[in-house]
Amino acid sequence: MTYVRRFAMVCALGALGVGAAACSGGGGSTGHPGRGEVSASASAAPSRPPTLAPGPAGLTPVFKSAPHPRGRTVALTFDADMTADEGPRAAAGEHFDNPALIATLRRLKVPATVFMTGRWAEEYPAEAKSIGSDPLFEVANHSYSHYAFTGQCYGLPTMPPARMRSDVARAFTAFRKAGVKRTVPYFRFPGGCYDKEVLRKLTPAGVTAVQWDVVSGDAFATDSAAVAQQVLDGVRPGSVVVMHCTRSAAPAxxxxxxxxxPKLRERGYRFVRVSELIRSTAQH
Known part of the structure; x- marks a missing residue:
């Protein structure tokens, strides 16, 4: 098996010390997720986040879960959503952040990957910097605007194809300006919506698209017990769980x-960041 690492995004992330990156991503419900191959240099240099090689026909690779995890590992991921045009709502008092959630993760010592929009980082720069400076966490790209990269995606505004790559690059710039240090070259599509054409357009960016295999159902949910049960029912070794870091849209x-x-720990699970799941694929 040949392992390949791509460094197309150095220009956009050089100041963040990520090593590979630039502006793009992938993940969604309509495309065919390919595992890709993990860079050999990722396993040889643990300080550099591992990425996947292009999928079939050179498309942006998509990672959903680890096919061969190291024991019972699971990655909790949190989307810090804020759409570009929601500034007036934030000014009126709507909370798109969730400090209590981050505090709980710290108190419970749970590593996690936060998929942050650039607009969120601009609205909450101190929180973005705090999350991105904590070794417990890693910050990944969720676009700048949180506009959909395909049509018919949960009512989100649609991103023009010509702006897709620059929108992703703009998010990385927002992270840098906020002082985020622990940025990884992973991208999650707003709404999780993508197709082959979008994956093809974003291939030059050099990021790995990260999806999930467990939907928590926390978006707009008010019953925390139901959300918890859905996660507990869905988790398998190597799972990626999608949740949200937005008080107004995910209060539970x-x-x-x-x-x-605690329940997953009782079952023998160990919490890891997405980067560790991807790296475990390389070392299998």
Missing amino acids: TEAAVRAVV
């Missing part, structure tokens, strides 16, 4: 995490 998430973490 923090309580659900408090219920999920």
Whole structure:
């Protein structure tokens, strides 16, 4: 098996010390997720986040879960969503952040990957810097605007194809300006919506698209017990769980995490960041 590492995004992330990156991503419900291959240099240089090689026909690779995890590992991921045009709502008092959730993850010592929009980092620069400076976490790209990269995606505004790569690059710039240090070259499509054409357009960016295999159902949910049970029912070794870090749109998430973490630990699970799951694929 040949392992290949891509460094197309150095220009956009050089100041962040990521090693590979530039502006793009992938992940979604309509495309065919390919595992890709993990760079040999990723396993040889643990300080550099591993990425996947292009999928079939050179498309941006998509990672959903680890096919051969190291024991019972699971990655909790949190989307810090804020759409570009939601500034007035934030000014009026709507909370798109969730400090209590981050505090709980720290108190429980749970590593996690936060998929952050650039607009969120601009609205909450101190929180973005704090999350991105904590070794417990890693910050990944969730676009700048949180506009959909395909049509018909949960009512989100649609991103023009010509702006897709620059939108992703703009998010990385927002992270840098906020002082985020622990940025990884992973991208999650807003709404998780993508298709082959989008994956093809974003291939030059050099990022790995990260999806999930467990939907927590926390978006707009108010029953934390139901959210927790959905996660507990879905987790398997190597799973990636999608949750949210937005008080107004996911008010039950923090309580659900408090219920999920001890129960999964009782089952022998160890919490890891997405980068560790991807790296374990390389070392299998």
